[in-house]
Amino acid sequence: MELTLAVDLTGSPNGLGLVDRDGKVLDSLPLAPTEALDGLWEELEGVLEQVPARVARNGGTLSACGVAVGATVGDLAGASGRDLLAEASRLVSSVVEVPVHVEDGGRAFALAEGWLGAAREVENFAALTIDETVSGGVVVDGRLLDGAMSQAGRIGHWIVEPEGRRCPCGARGCLESEVSVPAIELSSGRPLTEPSYEQMRHVGRMVGRAAASIVNLLDVRLVVCGGRVAREYASTMILAAQEELDATCRISFSRGARIVTAKTPAPSGLIGAAAVAWNRTGGVL
Amino acid sequence: MELTLAVDLTGSPNGLGLVDRDGKVLDSLPLAPTEALDGLWEELEGVLEQVPARVARNGGTLSACGVAVGATVGDLAGASGRDLLAEASRLVSSVVEVPVHVEDGGRAFALAEGWLGAAREVENFAALTIDETVSGGVVVDGRLLDGAMSQAGRIGHWIVEPEGRRCPCGARGCLESEVSVPAIELSSGRPLTEPSYEQMRHVGRMVGRAAASIVNLLDVRLVVCGGRVAREYASTMILAAQEELDATCRISFSRGARIVTAKTPAPSGLIGAAAVAWNRTGGVL
Numbered sequence: 001m002e003l004t005l006a007v008d009l010t011g012s013p014n015g016l017g018l019v020d021r022d023g024k025v026l027d028s029l030p031l032a033p034t035e036a037l038d039g040l041w042e043e044l045e046g047v048l049e050q051v052p053a054r055v056a057r058n059g060g061t062l063s064a065c066g067v068a069v070g071a072t073v074g075d076l077a078g079a080s081g082r083d084l085l086a087e088a089s090r091l092v093s094s095v096v097e098v099p100v101h102v103e104d105g106g107r108a109f110a111l112a113e114g115w116l117g118a119a120r121e122v123e124n125f126a127a128l129t130i131d132e133t134v135s136g137g138v139v140v141d142g143r144l145l146d147g148a149m150s151q152a153g154r155i156g157h158w159i160v161e162p163e164g165r166r167c168p169c170g171a172r173g174c175l176e177s178e179v180s181v182p183a184i185e186l187s188s189g190r191p192l193t194e195p196s197y198e199q200m201r202h203v204g205r206m207v208g209r210a211a212a213s214i215v216n217l218l219d220v221r222l223v224v225c226g227g228r229v230a231r232e233y234a235s236t237m238i239l240a241a242q243e244e245l246d247a248t249c250r251i252s253f254s255r256g257a258r259i260v261t262a263k264t265p266a267p268s269g270l271i272g273a274a275a276v277a278w279n280r281t282g283g284v285l
Numbered sequence: 286m287e288l289t290l291a292v293d294l295t296g297s298p299n300g301l302g303l304v305d306r307d308g309k310v311l312d313s314l315p316l317a318p319t320e321a322l323d324g325l326w327e328e329l330e331g332v333l334e335q336v337p338a339r340v341a342r343n344g345g346t347l348s349a350c351g352v353a354v355g356a357t358v359g360d361l362a363g364a365s366g367r368d369l370l371a372e373a374s375r376l377v378s379s380v381v382e383v384p385v386h387v388e389d390g391g392r393a394f395a396l397a398e399g400w401l402g403a404a405r406e407v408e409n410f411a412a413l414t415i416d417e418t419v420s421g422g423v424v425v426d427g428r429l430l431d432g433a434m435s436q437a438g439r440i441g442h443w444i445v446e447p448e449g450r451r452c453p454c455g456a457r458g459c460l461e462s463e464v465s466v467p468a469i470e471l472s473s474g475r476p477l478t479e480p481s482y483e484q485m486r487h488v489g490r491m492v493g494r495a496a497a498s499i500v501n502l503l504d505v506r507l508v509v510c511g512g513r514v515a516r517e518y519a520s521t522m523i524l525a526a527q528e529e530l531d532a533t534c535r536i537s538f539s540r541g542a543r544i545v546t547a548k549t550p551a552p553s554g555l556i557g558a559a560a561v562a563w564n565r566t567g568g569v570l
Contacts, residue, residue, distance in 0.1 A: 078537065124433040138503070140430045140437060147425055147504020148409040151538040157501040159494060159533060161447070170535035171497075209444060212456075213498070216442040218423070219432020248444060250455035252363065253436040 003060035004281075005051060005098065006273035007088070009040070010070035010105035016047055017267070018058055019274035021283060023116045025267060026058045037076040041087065048095045055096070065092050065100045066277030068108035068269065071133040101280040106135020107144060107153055108272035109262070113224045114139055115275045115284045117264035124220040126211065128155045129227035129262070130203075134176040140218055144285055156180070158210045178206045181228060192232055203229060204237040208244025208259065215249050215257040226262030234261070288345035289566075290336060290383065291558035292373070294325070295355035295390035301332055302552070303343055304559035306568060308401045310552060311343045322361040326372065333380045340381070350377050350385045351562030353393035353554065356418040386565040391420020392429060392438055393557035394547070398509045399424055400560045400569045402549035409505040411496065413440045414512035414547070415488075419461040425503055429570055441465070443495045460495050464488045466513060477517055488514060489522040493529025493544065500534050500542040511547030519546070 003026065006017040014031040029047050034040040055062050067088050069077075077084045089100040103111075110119075110127035119125040119139070128136035137153035138145045145152040156176035157169055164173025165183070177183055181192050188199050211223040223245075230237065241259045249257045264271050278284040288311065291302040299316040314332050319325040340347050352373050354362075362369045374385040388396075395404075395412035404410040404424070413421035422438035423430045430437040441461035442454055449458025450468070462468055466477050473484050496508040508530075515522065526544045534542045549556050563569040 140425075140432055141428075143426075145425045145430075145503060147538075148506050149504055149538040152425060152504040153502065154504075155502055157533075157536050157539070158498045159501075162445075162494060171533040174501075209447060213443045214502070216444075216459075217438065217440055217499070218430060219434055219437040219439075221433050248442075248456040251439075251442050253432075253434040254442070 001060040002063045003055060003058065004274045004277035005062055005065040005092070005096065006270045006277065007044070007065065007067040008269035008273045009073045010068050010269050010272070011072055012269035014040070015267070015270060016051070017270035017274070018054060018060065019270060020060070021278065023271055023274065025270055026060070027054045028267065028270060029054070037073065037080060037082070040073065041091065045091055048091060051095055062096050062098050064277040064281045065098050066273045066275065066280070067100065067102040068105045068273040068276055069102060070105040071135065074104065099280070101276050103276040104135055104151070104154060105129070105272065107137035108276050109226055110137025110139060110153060111144055111275035111279050111284055112264040112268060112272040113226070113262055115278070116271060117262055118224045118260050119222055122222050124218070125222040125224060126153070126155070126214045126218070126220050127224040127226070128207070130179055130207070130225070130229035131227040132181050134180050138214070138218065138220070139285060140220065142285060144279060155210060160206045160209050175206060175210050179203045179229060184229065192228065195233060197236065200233040200236040201240040203233060204240025205244050207237070208241035209248070211241060211259050212245050212248035215245065215254045216251060219253055221254070221257045223257070223259040224262055225259060230261050286345040287348045288340060288343065289559045289562035290347055290350040290377070290381070291555045291562065292329070292350065292352040293554035293558045294358045295353050295554050295557070296357055297554035299325070300552070300555060301336070302555035302559070303339060303345065304555060305345070306563065308556055308559065310555055311345070312339045313552065313555060314339070322358065322365060322367070325358065326376065330376055333376060336380055347381050347383050349562035349566045350383050351393070351558045351560065351565070352385065352387040353390045353558040353561055354387060355390040356420065359389065384565070386561050388561040389420055389436065389439060390414070390557065392422035393561050394511055395422025395424060395438060396429055396560035396564050396569055397549040397553060397557040398511070398547055400563070401556060402547055403509045403545050404507055407507050409503070410507040410509060411438070411499045411503070411505050412509040412511070413492070415464055415492070415510070415514035416512040417466050419465050423499070423503065423505070424570060425505065427570060429564065440495060445491045445494050460491060463491045464514060469514065477513065480518060482521065485518040485521040486525040488518060489525025490529050492522070493526030494533070496526060496544050497530050497533035500530065500539045501536060504538055506539070506542045508542070508544040509547055510544060515546055
């Protein structure tokens with residue numbers, strides 16, 4: 001039985017798993033929470049040592065490793081000038097000889113939704129995930145779009161409010177500066193878990209606005225929305241987003257486009273990391 | 286020598302041409318202007334009869350036919366429920382036996398820019414063309430994106446002004462309702478050829494705003510802008526668009542993105558139609 005080694009570093013929480021071609025998680029190993037990148041790497045190294053025995057116990061063979069990286073790890077690595085792919089490859093290859101593939105967590109989320117979630121068997125869709133940051137991936141013509149630096153689909157810096165709030169990136173009115181968890185908590189003065197109805201509708205409208213332009217530009221007809229904000233705000237947010245889509249997707253090919261909540265089964269972070277590995281080895285999308 | 290039959294129905298003006306693999310136009314046949322779709326089809330049928338002799342005279346063999354369709358023809362066909370691909374195929378096959386490929390003019394423009402224009406040898410770019418309507422195409426990972434109904438990249442209904450003008454499509458603040466030729470003339474009360482400096486800068490800012498979000502979403506670093514408005518407003522508009530890009534593309538992978546004017550050589554409409562044919566037969570993008 002072919003297995004993939006899934007490494008979830010999106011903080012959902014972090015962990016390792018062995019995942020088969022059908023998306024069944026046969027084994028999982030949590031990674032202890034760490035603050036700094038060095039600590040995470042040490043923790044990973046320690047847990048990786050158990051992998052060969054776990055693979056053998058499950059009677060499988062490992063064919064690839066997929067790593068999904070969240071914003072926190074990505075930012076830490078970026079700030080320190082470290083190459084995550086090189087470091088992950090070095091660590092993994094010290095215990096097993098398989099190719100290692102690293103992806104942004106939002107792009108991994110899109111792959112997972114296309115594999116086992118709300119966009120199963122859909123050839124054209126966009127997926128976005130709203131947590132501390134906003135990210136995502138776009139699948140067109142059955143392929144996850146890469147772009148010049150393999151960053152396509154990371155939708156956080158899409159301008160939804162041209163005169164809106166200043167985003168840490170330097171621009172104004174980015175989706176991330178309007179609907180991320182910190183943005184919501186800052187503007188409402190309340191924790192994410194205690195939203196007002198109007199706040200949930202506002203987030204939905206902003207998400208719907210970005211989704212509508214994507215639909216009108218890329219001729220996709222499905223947008224999948226996940227992450228903590230989508231879970232907390234649930235149908236109130238999605239309904240407001242769908243209203244915005246209905247008002248804005250009015251051309252022949254975009255009418256009837258839908259926005260839905262994510263459906264990848266738990267543990268979705270591990271499924272996402274596994275999807276990264278299977279995607280690069282021809283199994284997913 | 287392999288040739289393509291290029292049929293330009295984008296109104297630039299309409300015409301037929303024989304184009305080789307290098308983009309050289311060996312022969313061209315104008316189509317008389319017509320108002321209705323039936324007239325255009327009759328005109329095309331008459332001119333097509335000359336094609337076999339023209340191909341023989343040029344010592345070539347025809348391997349495909351590409352048709353680029355502008356908004357006017359597209360709207361007429363849409364309103365009458367006619368299938369352009371079926372009609373074009375029927376007409377062409379009455380004189381020559383080659384596969385026929387039909388594309389939106391904006392998508393053909395993108396292919397032409399990637400083949401012989403400003404995006405030559407660029408694997409990731411967006412192209413938009415601003416005339417009576419606004420259209421375009423997006424090339425990611427070296428491929429023109431199709432989408433669910435082969436309409437991807439038609440950027441006209443991207444929302445640039447959330448509270449902006451009502452667009453004929455029914456939404457508000459679409460790029461097309463802000464910067465198309467009719468939109469410009471309506472809002473300024475002056476013909477396109479007599480713009481104010483502020484008008485040109487406004488159009489540039491709107492174009493730059495859409496371009497910046499595309500760059501931030503799709504990880505492309507080049508946007509090519511063509512059509513009548515780009516020609517008339519030239520560097521004043523492009524400079525304003527570039528300023529908007531510089532202010533908005535601030536994340537690691539989008540910094541330094543550029544917007545430039547189209548560079549496909551004349552007759553660019555025929556080159557676009559030829560690019561459609563070569564694209565589908567493996568020669569362009």
